Amino acid sequence: MSVEENKKTLYRVFEEVWNKGNLDLIPDLVSPDYVGTHAQGVAKGHDGYEQMVKSMISFLPDLHYTVENVVGEGDILTAKVTYTGTIANGKIGDLDISGKKIKVTAVLINRYEDGKCIESENYSNPLNPLKQVGVTIPPEWGMG
Numbered sequence: 001m002s003v004e005e006n007k008k009t010l011y012r013v014f015e016e017v018w019n020k021g022n023l024d025l026i027p028d029l030v031s032p033d034y035v036g037t038h039a040q041g042v043a044k045g046h047d048g049y050e051q052m053v054k055s056m057i058s059f060l061p062d063l064h065y066t067v068e069n070v071v072g073e074g075d076i077l078t079a080k081v082t083y084t085g086t087i088a089n090g091k092i093g094d095l096d097i098s099g100k101k102i103k104v105t106a107v108l109i110n111r112y113e114d115g116k117c118i119e120s121e122n123y124s125n126p127l128n129p130l131k132q133v134g135v136t137i138p139p140e141w142g143m144g
Contacts, residue, residue: 003072006112010077013117014065018083021057023050031113036120060085060102068105079108087133097133104129 001009013029016022026046036043036052043052057063060083068080082105090097106124110117131137 001075001112001115003074003077005115006072006075006077006110007070009112009115009117010070010079010110011067014067014081017053018056018063018065021053023053026050026053029116031116031118034116034118034120036122038120038122039124039126059088059090061088062086075112077108077110077112079110081106081108090133092130092133092135095134100133102129102132 009029012025016025017029026049030046030049032045034043034045034049036049038052040052040055043049063083063085065081065083068082070077070079072078082103084101084103087097087100087102090100104124105128106122108123109121111119127137127141
């Protein structure tokens with residue numbers, strides 16, 4: 001598939017699956033051999049991808065992704081994305097973070113095969129959302 005066709009797949013994944021919660025489209029857009037690394041671990045196959053989406057939507061029911069930009073070469077796309085949402089239920093230690101809004105920017109490196117995402121690496125700074133919800137980041141971590 002061409003870079004442009006893979007970009008269409010990427011945009012559809014974020015708009016239809018992540019933003020609208022249409023999990024039935026996962027087999028059309030994601031390879032059954034999918035492997036994705038992200039902050040919570042590794043997702044594999046359709047079931048792993050679906051569980052990753054459900055987990056994020058459970059944590060951030062109003063989750064919304066915006067694809068900022070995408071560049072590609074061959075079967076690889078790199079995308080800068082931003083997601084926003086309000087935490088449904090959560091605690092970090094004694095700090096109640098329920099109802100707090102977060103905004104996270106991430107860089108994805110995806111590989112496509114036969115028009116479907118087969119591999120994805122997600123890179124973001126995990127300290128940014130912690131800081132946004134009121135966690136004190138030690139100055140020696142460089143984010144204080």
